[in-house]
């Protein structure tokens with residue numbers, strides 16, 4: 140079975156499903172949303188991260204690099220991405236964690252051991268494990284194995300997905316999942332393509348198919364002023380959700396915050412926020428009212 144990389148494991152999470160949760164973030168995503176808060180989640184492979192403000196200028200990384208891929212300059216370490224093989228030698232010797240590697244392979248047994256350590260918190264709070272990303276559906280065989288093992292131990296299982304995956308795989312995952320956190324962003328296909336890099340037809344078809352199974356679903360809408368907080372988009376989105384078969388999903392509005400810039404800097408990528416802004420309080424309230432008017436239970440902020 141192909142082993143995916145994990146870029147983060149977050150303990151005591153309270154925004155990824157009910158109760159206290161352990162959230163496991165898979166690397167790799169078929170979408171590339173312009174507002175993505177986790178740019179390190181997009182590529183499936185390991186990546187070198189560098190934080191200039193943490194760098195001590197000791198040059199240890201330069202000495203150990205087998206490819207002469209990193210050099211010390213007046214601005215700190217400069218890495219030649221064409222030479223770098225992401226071997227991790229620099230991160231191992233870096234005394235300040237200025238150099239890090241994002242993405243580590245874990246075996247199923249390792250992950251289950253990490254999950255099982257958290258069960259006292261799950262039991263006390265009604266929590267469980269959430270598989271997120273990136274896109275967990277990119278790693279369905281691995282994900283299914285974990286879901287089945289958690290199910291056998293009576294651990295609540297949530298899957299946080301963009302919905303952009305093979306329908307048959309999504310429905311197989313649904314049989315082993317207690318709650319889906321399903322992202323919906325834009326209803327207009329062309330704008331969805333423009334802002335996320337993919338068409339939304341597969342996502343909407345998958346959501347219909349998933350709802351028809353009776354799966355428990357929470358719809359998550361990242362609300363970004365200038366992108367998707369307009370009335371036509373919200374009316375269409377709420378109307379679509381309200382007409383889904385099965386248990387009516389709750390809808391969670393997640394206001395965009397411009398907080399990810401430092402993560403893009405770590406990857407030496409630019410973060411273009413032009414045309415995107417946090418919604419105002421009035422805009423948030425209007426969005427909640429539009430969605431509530433379609434009979435949906437709406438919450439704001441996770």
Ligand code: SF4
Pocket residue numbers: 187203204205206207208209218222223224225226227228229230
């Ligand atoms: S990850 Fe390896 S190849 Fe890349 S800069 Fe660090 S030591 Fe060099």
Ligand code: SF4
Pocket residue numbers: 193194195196197198199200201216229232233234235236237238
């Ligand atoms: S080892 Fe770490 S602290 Fe030292 S120069 Fe390299 S990145 Fe900076």
